[in-house]
Amino acid sequence: MKLSEIKDKKPLVFNYANYVTPQFVANVVNVIGGSPIMARELEEFPDLVAASDAVVINSGTWRRSELLETIKLAQLANQAGKVVVLDPVAVGIPSRSLPVTALMADAQVDIIRGNAAEIAWFAGVDFSSQGIDATGDGDVRKIAILAAKKTGAIIALSGKQDVISDGHTTRTIDVDVPLLATNVGTGDALSALIGTYNSDGISIENTMRAMATMKLAGVKASKKVKTPGFFVNQLLDELYLLSENELDAFINGGGIHD
Numbered sequence: 001m002k003l004s005e006i007k008d009k010k011p012l013v014f015n016y017a018n019y020v021t022p023q024f025v026a027n028v029v030n031v032i033g034g035s036p037i038m039a040r041e042l043e044e045f046p047d048l049v050a051a052s053d054a055v056v057i058n059s060g061t062w063r064r065s066e067l068l069e070t071i072k073l074a075q076l077a078n079q080a081g082k083v084v085v086l087d088p089v090a091v092g093i094p095s096r097s098l099p100v101t102a103l104m105a106d107a108q109v110d111i112i113r114g115n116a117a118e119i120a121w122f123a124g125v126d127f128s129s130q131g132i133d134a135t136g137d138g139d140v141r142k143i144a145i146l147a148a149k150k151t152g153a154i155i156a157l158s159g160k161q162d163v164i165s166d167g168h169t170t171r172t173i174d175v176d177v178p179l180l181a182t183n184v185g186t187g188d189a190l191s192a193l194i195g196t197y198n199s200d201g202i203s204i205e206n207t208m209r210a211m212a213t214m215k216l217a218g219v220k221a222s223k224k225v226k227t228p229g230f231f232v233n234q235l236l237d238e239l240y241l242l243s244e245n246e247l248d249a250f251i252n253g254g255g256i257h258d
C-alpha cells in the first residue's frame with residue numbers, strides 16, 4: 001500500500017504488543033495515517049481480527065500462559081486472510097525460542113521483522129546479541145535470504161543495513177542512522193508499520209516501503225536533533241510530515257539496492 005492510500009484508508013492494525021513500548025508503537029501507526037488497536041483478551045480476538053486489516057504479534061514480553069491464545073490469534077488471522085507479522089524479540093535466547101517455534105508450527109506467519117541476531121536464529125546462523133540488541137557482525141543479506149527460505153516468510157531484517165527478502169528477490173537499504181538504535185521500540189514500531197503497509201496485500205515492495213519510511217524519517221530527524229530524547233519526538237514528527245514524493249525519491253534515489 002502506498003503512503004497516500006494509508007492516509008485514505010486508515011487500515012486498522014491490531015498489535016499484540018509487548019508491555020514495554022505499546023504507546024510508541026500506537027503513535028507510529030497513528031502518525032503515518034493508520035489506526036492502531038492493542039488487545040490481548042482471547043474473547044475479543046474474533047471480532048478484532050474481523051475488523052482489522054493486519055495483525056502484528058510481538059513476542060517481547062510473552063507469558064507462557066498467553067502462547068495458546070496468541071496461536072489462536074494468528075490462526076484467526078490466517079482464516080480471515082489478514083496479514084500476520086511476527087516481531088520475535090530476542091528469539092535466540094533458548095527459553096524464548098520455544099514459544100516462537102510453537103507459533104510457527106501451528107500458524108502461518110507471513111512476514112518476520114527482526115534485527116540481525118533475531119533473523120540469524122531463523123536462518124540457523126550464529127550472530128552475537130545482548131538481550132534485545134544485535135551486537136555481532138555478519139553477512140546480513142545472506143542471513144535474510146536463508147531465513148526466508150527456511151521459514152517461507154518475507155524477512156525484514158533491520159539495522160544499519162536493512163534487508164528485505166523472500167528468498168528469491170532481495171532488496172537492501174544501506175543508510176546509517178545510529179540514533180534510530182537509541183530508542184527502545186523503534187523495531188517494534190517498524191513491525192507495526194510493516195503490517196500497515198502490507199494490509200492490502202503482502203509484498204517485498206510494501207515491506208520495503210515500510211522500512212524506507214522509518215529509515216527516511218530517521219535520516220530527516222537526525223539532521224535536526226542530535227540526542228535520543230529529542231530524536232524520538234522528532235522521529236514521530238518526521239513520520240507525520242513525510243510525503244509520498246519524498247519517500248519515492250528516497251526509494252529511487254540510490255540508498256536502496258537489489
Ligand SMILES: Nc1ncnc2c1ncn2[C@@H]1O[C@H](COP(=O)(O)OP(=O)(O)OP(=O)(O)O)[C@@H](O)[C@H]1O
Nearest residue numbers: 115158159160176177180181184185186187188214
Ligand atoms: N546503526 C543503525 N543505522 C541505521 N539504522 C539503524 C541502525 N540500527 C537500527 N536502525 C534502524 O532502527 C530501526 C529499528 O531496527 P533495530 O534493528 O534497532 O530493531 P530492534 O533491535 O528490534 O529494536 P527494538 O528492540 O528497540 O524495537 C530500523 O528502522 C533500522 O533500520
Ligand SMILES: Cc1ncsc1CCO
Nearest residue numbers: 018020060061089132185
Ligand atoms: C526491552 C524489551 N524487553 C522485552 S520487549 C522490549 C522492547 C523492545 O522490543
Ligand SMILES: [Mg+2]
Nearest residue numbers: 089132187188
Ligand atoms: Mg526488537
